[in-house]
Amino acid sequence: MNLEIISYSSITSHSASSNGETITENLTDAPFAEFSKSIYKKLEVPYPKFFKMDELSKLAFLAGEIVLKEIDTANWNGEKVAIILGNKNSSLSSDQKHYESFKDRDNYFPSPAIFVYTLPNIMMGELCIRHKIKGENSVFIQEKFDAQFLYDYVQHLFEAEAYEYCITGWADYLPNNYEAHLFLIRKSSGEDKHPSFSENFKQLIR
Amino acid sequence: MNIYPVADNIISPMGFDTDQNFNTAMAGGTGIKAIEDNTIxxxxxxxAKINNAPELSQFTFLENLFIKSISDGLGQVGGLDMSRTILVVSSTKGNIDLMDAKKAKLFGNRIELHAMAQAISDHFGFRHSPVVVSNACISGVSAMLTAQNxxxxxxxxxxxxxxxxxxSEFTVSGFQSLMAISDEPCTPYDANRKGITLGEAVGTILISNNKNTxxxxxxxxxxxxxxxxxxxxxxxRTGEGLKLAVEKSFKQAGVNASDIDYINAHGTATLYNDEMEAVAFDRLDLLKVPTNSLKGYFGHTLGAAGIIESIMTIKQLVAGQLLVSKGFDELGVTKPLNVVKKQQALVNARLAxxxxxxxxxxxxxxxxKKL
Known part of the structure; x- marks a missing residue:
């Protein structure tokens, strides 16, 4: 089955981009808390729940907003949409915060608001809520972005189940080292308008 | 393409192989007990905490369990062609005890799940890099379906x-902060259920496209x-998501709700989870099917749950005997779920x-499907 990449988005500590075109740059080298807020404002998304998310979820959420910009996700058939992502450091940043809250018995304050984010798949849960996505969502923990694996898996998913869309790519967060690269995949329309989905799909990232 | 589970192992407080676990559960035992351990x-x-775990000093507690479990599984089948074999690892938190810097020093970056999986893989000399799935409490079933794919x-x-x-203290403190941990052993689907009991376990299931493996x-x-x-x-509250997953499984398996002879559900014993399942099974027309939860034996074992509970599902289906849904006494969900209250035979059953x-x-x- 021929698949195509309808859109793609990237966020790194330097910039946020849509289909390879820069949306905003982090010229002041601001930390993620600030830079993510500036992207959020730039995208003009009315979604206050954003501010409750942990960093990994914020990162995936913003990359999701960009990659799905042209799609009316309020009215698509979410059952036919899957999310298949790679990630390296799981929820380590939130894990660290939760750990700080219980390691000292004299200062013991575990918080549900932090604990619920100590799983790497929660970022996909947030994307699902925001965009009414009800298909499979899986996160594979990889030493590095394994495009060949994700390509094979997504390709099979389309062939084995009747999916219409899949968001695939990479989202990983450490405080000083984060990146998200999301790709929206669809069955090829045969019009050559979009790049085809191949095992080299991550070469689109610049 | 037909795919068969060909070997398995469960390590839990109830035993170090599948039979020990199954027989202990059949005899009414459980791995859950009161734990006083200031480190947790x-x-x-x-x-449910495993004692007397094997300890190879170069591996963490969890890695040791994985290695023992995989060794048992591999020992049940003759030489697999390892060039055609993939290791798929399911875990939610992996070596989370390595958050402690003193411990972490001994094991490098193996708090990272891919590094943990690679260390296990290297111990066996597997050829292909392992695939690691981390989808919260569904990870075990996700890993089996990934392997199938x-x-x-x-x-x-x-x-x-x-x-x-x-x-670990990590998960215990977190679920306590959510007020989700029961102050008694968990009682799935029961009217007086008070939440989950956490458990520790590792399970391994080998699957193959060759029936002769x-x-x-x-x-x-x-x-x-x-x-x-x-x-x-x-x-x-609607059970819509679970209903959708079950419908997809029916479609892929080419079966209908009326074909299902037994359900091993998630049954965590939180108010909302168990109720959600009852609503979903009602909408799927599965309320009459004998159903149990195994959390009363193992506790909620997170990344192990989907695998060890699948193994126990297969054991029950093949033995023609259903385990009591331990902890269940009086129905506490709004739909008349057929919860297994007394050990019962499963006659002529085919599908679980x-x-x-x-x-x-x-x-x-x-x-x-029973062969």
Whole structure:
């Protein structure tokens, strides 16, 4: 089955981009808390729940907003949409915060608001809520972005189940080292308008 | 392509292999007990903790369990062609005890799940890099379905699917902060249920597209995965997501609700999870099917749950005997779920359905057919 990449988005500590075109740059080298807020404002998304998310979820959420910009996700058939992502450091940043809250018995304050984010798949849960996505969502923990694996898996998913869309790519967060690269995949329309989905799909990232 | 589970192992407080676990559960035993361990919780709590674990000093506690479990599984089948075999690892928190810097020093970066999986793989000298799935409480079933996909893609003939999580202060303190831990051993579907009991376990299931690899008793018919798109930590009230996952599993397996003879559900014993499942099974017309939860034996074992509970599902289906849904006395969900209250024979049964649901709103279902 021929698949195509309808859109793609990237966020790194330097910039946020849509289909390879820069949306905003982090010229002041601001930390993620600030830079993510500036992207959020730039995208003009009315979604206050954003501010409750942990960093990994914020990162995936913003990359999701960009990659799905042209799609009316309020009215698509979410059952036919899957999310298949790679990630390296799981929820380590939130894990660290939760750990700080219980390691000292004299200062013991575990918080549900932090604990619920100590799983790497929660970022996909947030994307699902925001965009009414009800298909499979899986996160594979990889030493590095394994495009060949994700390509094979997504390709099979389309062939084995009747999916219409899949968001695939990479989202990983450490405080000083984060990146998200999301790709929206669809069955090829045969019009050559979009790049085809191949095992080299991550070469689109610049 | 037909896919068969051909070997398995469960390590839990009830035993170090599948038979020990199954026989202990059949005899009415449980791995859950009161735990007073200041390294896990300042207060006593109920949990399922493995004692006398094997200890190779170069591996963490959890890695040791994985290695023992995989060794047992591999020992049940003759020389697999390792060039055609993939290791798939399921875990939610892996070596989370390495958050402690003193411990971490001994084990490098193996708090990272891919590094943990690679260390296990290297111990056995496996050829291919392991695949690691981390989809919260559905991880075990996700890993089995991922393995099924990888075999169906033609990349491999066999998969070693292993899943595990430890009973750690990390998860105990977190679930306590959510007020989700019961002050008694958990009682799934019961009117007086008060929440989950956490457990520690590792399980391994080998699957193969070759029936002659080992002596399979069931076929893995397929499964499905879905998301509620509703809430990151609360189950949906409508059961829509679970219903969707089960419907997908029916479709992939080519069966109908009326074909299902037994359901091993998730049954965590939280108010909302158990109610959600009852609502979903009602909408799926599955209320009459005998249903149990195994959390009363193992506790909630997170990344191991989907695998060890699938193994126990297969054991019950093949033995023709259903385990009591331990802890259950009086129905406490709004639909008349057929919860197994007394040990019962399962006569002429062919098909079993295993379901799981987890944080992030994810659900998965998988179907086994007796050969």
């Amino acid at each position: 919780s300042p207060n006593a709590f109920y949990g 990888l075999i169906q893609m033609g990349q491999y003939d066999h998969a070693i699917v292993t899943g595990g999580d430890i009973l 080992g002596q399979p008793t069931v076929e893995m018919m397929g499964g499905g995965q879905s998301n509620d798109a509703n809430h990151i930590s609360g189950p949906s 359905l295993k379901t799981v649901s987890g944080f992030g709103g994810c659900n998965a279902a998988i179907i086994f």
